Structure formats: structure tokens, C-alpha cells
Amino acid sequence: MTEDRVETFDAIIIGSGQAGNPLALALAKEKWKVAIVEKAVLGGTCVNTGCTPTKAYVASARAAWAIANAHNLGIEVPKSPKVNLKAIKKRKDKIVSSSRLGLRKALADSPQISMIRGTATLLDKTRVKVGSRVLKSSKIFLNVGARARIPEGFADVGYLTNTSILQLEKIPEHLIVVGGSYIGLEFAQIFRRFGSKVTVLEMGNYLISKEDHDTSDLVRGILENEGIKVICGAKCLRGKNKKSGGATVTFHKEGKDKQVSGSHLLIATGRIPNSDLLNPENADLTVNDRGYVEVNSKLETTIKSIYALGDCNGRGAFTHTSYNDYEIMVDQLFGDKKKTVNDRIINYALYIDPPLGRAGMTLSQAKESGKNLLFARMAMSDISRAKEKGETQGKMEVIVDADSEQILGAAVLGTGGDEIIGTFLTAMYGKMSYKTLMNSVQTHPTVTELIPTLLQQLTPVKK
Ligand SMILES: Cc1cc2nc3c(=O)[nH]c(=O)nc-3n(C[C@H](O)[C@H](O)[C@H](O)COP(=O)(O)OP(=O)(O)OC[C@H]3O[C@@H](n4cnc5c(N)ncnc54)[C@H](O)[C@@H]3O)c2cc1C
Numbered sequence: 001m002t003e004d005r006v007e008t009f010d011a012i013i014i015g016s017g018q019a020g021n022p023l024a025l026a027l028a029k030e031k032w033k034v035a036i037v038e039k040a041v042l043g044g045t046c047v048n049t050g051c052t053p054t055k056a057y058v059a060s061a062r063a064a065w066a067i068a069n070a071h072n073l074g075i076e077v078p079k080s081p082k083v084n085l086k087a088i089k090k091r092k093d094k095i096v097s098s099s100r101l102g103l104r105k106a107l108a109d110s111p112q113i114s115m116i117r118g119t120a121t122l123l124d125k126t127r128v129k130v131g132s133r134v135l136k137s138s139k140i141f142l143n144v145g146a147r148a149r150i151p152e153g154f155a156d157v158g159y160l161t162n163t164s165i166l167q168l169e170k171i172p173e174h175l176i177v178v179g180g181s182y183i184g185l186e187f188a189q190i191f192r193r194f195g196s197k198v199t200v201l202e203m204g205n206y207l208i209s210k211e212d213h214d215t216s217d218l219v220r221g222i223l224e225n226e227g228i229k230v231i232c233g234a235k236c237l238r239g240k241n242k243k244s245g246g247a248t249v250t251f252h253k254e255g256k257d258k259q260v261s262g263s264h265l266l267i268a269t270g271r272i273p274n275s276d277l278l279n280p281e282n283a284d285l286t287v288n289d290r291g292y293v294e295v296n297s298k299l300e301t302t303i304k305s306i307y308a309l310g311d312c313n314g315r316g317a318f319t320h321t322s323y324n325d326y327e328i329m330v331d332q333l334f335g336d337k338k339k340t341v342n343d344r345i346i347n348y349a350l351y352i353d354p355p356l357g358r359a360g361m362t363l364s365q366a367k368e369s370g371k372n373l374l375f376a377r378m379a380m381s382d383i384s385r386a387k388e389k390g391e392t393q394g395k396m397e398v399i400v401d402a403d404s405e406q407i408l409g410a411a412v413l414g415t416g417g418d419e420i421i422g423t424f425l426t427a428m429y430g431k432m433s434y435k436t437l438m439n440s441v442q443t444h445p446t447v448t449e450l451i452p453t454l455l456q457q458l459t460p461v462k463k
């Protein structure tokens with residue numbers, strides 16, 4: 001390969017994900033000559049097979065649920081609703097393609113940016129191969145994301161992932177979901193509300209096992225109240241196609257192998273980073289045993305010319321963490337270099353309905369920190385607005401550092417929980433004393449107005 005056939009850029013971005021796209025635009029604004037390489041469609045997981053399409057489905061599922069439960073609010077609906085998955089998918093596809101088109105236009109409008117289609121591999125520390133093209137830069141930004149992890153025993157069975165389930169046009173009769181965490185639970189409730197029978201098989205003893213056990217139990221109750229069958233402590237070993245269509249899953253529980261059969265099977269057992277597709281060994285890039293590209297708090301990898309952003313660096317697994325990586329990168333390149341990954345407060349939502357909003361530590365994590373803690377919890381059923389809405393499942397809780405008076409963590413599982421958690425998060429970023437929030441006057445009637453009341457109920461946690 002001769003050097004004169006090599007195309008040189010100020011930056012090469014691999015992956016058009018939640019960090020790569022804004023980074024390309026920011027670098028172009030600084031007059032850098034940028035190549036952005038994408039092997040599939042623009043926008044990555046969030047836009048195409050993650051947040052956007054799933055939350056569009058959550059909205060359709062919520063509409064179906066609201067109609068089916070309207071009698072609770074005194075509304076008689078003569079016939080049970082008909083869910084038209086083809087129409088739901090069409091609506092979702094329209095939202096997704098509009099995001100993608102906006103992105104394509106933004107990138108195409110910049111003369112500084114070359115959009116290159118294909119799978120990029122690293123040739124060495126500064127050169128990247130895409131098909132027959134060789135690109136070179138002293139700065140390579142990896143934003144390659146992750147894909148569904150398929151356990152060994154399922155390789156030969158007809159399964160769905162978060163990508164293929166979004167292509168269905170007929171509602172599954174019985175959906176088996178392997179994995180009881182974010183992806184599994186969101187799809188479980190969506191399809192239950194669309195009319196499927198749903199069975200969730202989770203290896204751990206609790207759903208969403210990173211949460212406190214009482215949170216997991218409440219989430220399980222919400223799902224079971226809608227008729228979803230949840231089996232925890234079920235390590236799924238293998239799947240087999242049924243002659244009549246569908247699949248049978250064999251799982252190990254309480255010392256025995258058991259089976260469950262369904263018309264469709266969704267595998268939601270976590271993600272693996274796409275770093276393997278890059279041939280990282282060619283650049284001596286350090287990838288850990290789970291496939292994540294190792295970075296420091298400034299997103300620098302072990303190789304001076306290479307940076308890693310988003311899910312592939314293992315420092316976050318959400319759209320907002322990937323986008324924040326982009327903000328950190330820009331600050332490190334052009335700003336005052338103060339932003340780092342270490343400053344980020346963990347936060348996310350689980351978009352079942354009602355949703356779980358989370359910020360900072362769980363109670364068990366806070367206890368492990370050894371700090372003097374204050375804690376308060378209230379049931380959603382004690383909150384007027386929740387009662388008025390007829391949506392009283394869930395809880396609100398907060399953990400405070402008794403010495404600094406700062407909030408260490410909060411959870412809002414209940415109506416509006418995904419939005420309400422932002423109030424706690426803002427106080428945490430502002431390093432505010434909990435008393436400021438406790439003395440604030442919030443709007444009535446909202447669920448948020450319970451935050452001051454909740455904080456008045458703080459009591460010390462025994463060590
Ligand atoms: C079903 C589901 C629902 C989700 N819901 C939420 C949610 O509600 N909220 C939230 O915050 N997060 C959610 N997430 C997580 C979120 O989608 C990701 O954290 C987010 O997309 C960040 O990804 P990224 O920027 O790291 O990369 P991605 O968005 O995954 O983009 C990586 C891109 O790199 C490309 N690529 C990979 N390898 C190569 C290569 N060698 N050459 C060229 N291109 C390559 C890929 O094709 C892809 O387009 C969800 C995820 C899933 C799967």
C-alpha cells in the first residue's frame with residue numbers, strides 16, 4: 001500500500017453514534033477536516049434500535065393500556081382496543097427516519113466532513129481501513145457502540161434482539177424474554193400491553209439486579225399486575241426451535257432443568273462492545289476482558305492518537321453518557337480541560353410504565369460508602385396527584401449524607417418518575433444542601449411537591 005493513496009484527515013471518527021455525530025460537527029466548526037465512518041445507518045443504537053423506537057412503542061403501549069383501563073376513571077369503552085402493530089411500527093419508523101434524515105443533512109451540509117460508509121478496521125495507531133480506502137490521522141475517535149450479547153446455547157435458535165423485534169408486524173402470541181433488565185423489561189411490558197402473553201426469565205434472584213431489592217420487588221409487582229409471568233433465579237441454558245414454530249427455552253432453577261415454550265423469543269442478556277470489529281490489536285489498543293476499550297477520565301486510550309467515547313469505553317451505557325463523552329472531548333480539545341468522566345453523576349430511567357427514575361447511589365451502595373446517612377421513603381399511594389391520576393404504584397426515596405447535607409442518591413418509581421428525578425439530580429449537581437430543596441415551595445398538585453415532605457421525613461440509617 002503506497003502512502004500517496006492514503007487519505008489524510010485532521011480527525012477520523014469511527015461510528016455515527018451519540019458522541020460521534022456531534023463531535024464531527026464540533027470539529028468541523030473548528031475547521032478540522034473530518035472523516036466519519038459508519039458501517040450501518042446513521043445515528044447508531046439510540047436513534048435506530050434503542051431509545052427512540054422503544055419509547056415510541058412505550059407511548060403506543062401506554063395508549064392501549066389507558067383505553068383498556070379507562071373504566072377505572074369512569075370512562076366506558078365499548079370494545080377492547082385493537083392494537084395494530086403495523087401502524088405502530090409505521091409511526092415508529094417515521095420518527096426514526098426523521099431523526100436520521102436530520103442527522104444526515106447536518107453532516108452533509110458541512111464541507112469539512114466526509115461521510116464514509118463501511119466497516120472501519122485499525123491498520124495501526126494512525127491508519128484506518130474502510131473497504132479499499134485507507135484513511136490516516138493523528139486523532140482517531142472510536143464511537144463504535146455495542147450489540148446484543150447472545151448466550152452460547154442460543155446461537156442456533158430463531159431469536160429476536162432489540163433490533164429484530166422492532167421489525168415485527170404481527171403481535172407475538174407468547175413472547176419469552178430472556179434477561180430481566182432494562183431491555184427485557186421495557187419490551188416485556190410493551191408487548192404485554194399490545195396483547196401478547198409474556199414470560200420473563202431472569203438468571204438473578206431479582207429483576208434489574210443493580211437496584212435495591214425493594215425497588216426490584218416493586219417493579220416485579222407492577223409487571224405481574226399486568227399479567228406478565230416473571231421467573232427469577234432462572235439461568236437460561238439453551239433454546240431449541242419448535243417444529244410448529246416458536247422456541248423452547250431450557251433453564252436451570254433450584255437444581256433442576258425446566259422448560260418453557262413460546263411463539264417468539266427475545267434475547268436481552270446484555271451488550272458486548274463492537275471493539276472486536278476494529279482489530280484493536282493492530283494498534284496495540286488495550287481492550288479489557290469484557291471487550292471495553294480502556295480509557296482514563298479524559299477518554300484517552302492507552303494509545304496517544306486514539307480516544308474512545310460512548311458505550312464502547314465501558315464508562316457509561318446510555319445516550320446521555322455517550323453525549324456527555326462528546327462534551328468532555330470537546331472541552332479537552334478546545335476548552336479549559338476541566339470536564340472529565342469522573343464528574344458525572346450516574347442517572348437513568350427504566351421506561352416501564354410507571355417509570356423508574358434514578359440518580360446517584362442506591363441505598364446499599366450508600367451503606368457501603370461508610371458515610372453517615374439519612375434516608376426517607378414514601379409510597380406513591382400517599383401522593384395526592386398519583387391518587388388523582390389513579391396511578392399509585394411505586395415509591396419515592398432519597399439518601400442524604402448527614403455530614404455534608406448533600407443528596408447522595410434518589411429513586412422515583414411512579415408516575416412521572418423519569419422527569420421528577422431531574423429535581424434531585426439538579427440539587428446533586430449544584431451540591432445543594434437538602435434543606436434548600438426541603439424549604440422550596442413546589443407546585444400543587446404535582447408528584448414533585450412531595451419532595452419537600454419526603455425530605456422532612458429523613459431519619460438516620462443505622463450503621
Ligand atoms: C433497546 C434499547 C433501548 C435503549 N434505551 C435507552 C434509553 O431509553 N435511554 C438511554 O439513555 N439509553 C438507552 N439505550 C442505550 C443507548 O442506545 C446507547 O447507550 C447509546 O446509543 C450510546 O451509544 P454510542 O454512542 O456509544 O454508540 P451507538 O449509538 O451504538 O453507535 C455506534 C455506531 O458505530 C457503528 N460501528 C460499530 N463498529 C463500526 C466499525 N468498525 N466501523 C464503522 N462503524 C461502526 C455502529 O453501526 C453504530 O452506528 C438503549 C439501548 C437499547 C439497545
Ligand SMILES: NC(=O)c1ccc[n+]([C@@H]2O[C@H](COP(=O)([O-])OP(=O)(O)OC[C@H]3O[C@@H](n4cnc5c(N)ncnc54)[C@H](O)[C@@H]3O)[C@@H](O)[C@H]2O)c1
Binds near residue numbers: 183184271350
Ligand atoms: N431505559 C434505558 O436507559 C435503557 C433501556 C434499554 C437498554 N439500555 C441500555 O442497554 C444496556 C443493556 O441492557 P440489557 O437489559 O440487555 O442488559 P443488562 O446487562 O442490564 O441485563 C442483562 C440481564 O440478563 C440476565 N441474564 C444474562 N444471561 C442470562 C441467562 N443465560 N439467563 C437468564 N438471564 C440472563 C442478567 O442477569 C441481567 O439481569 C443497559 O446497560 C442499558 O444501559 C438502557
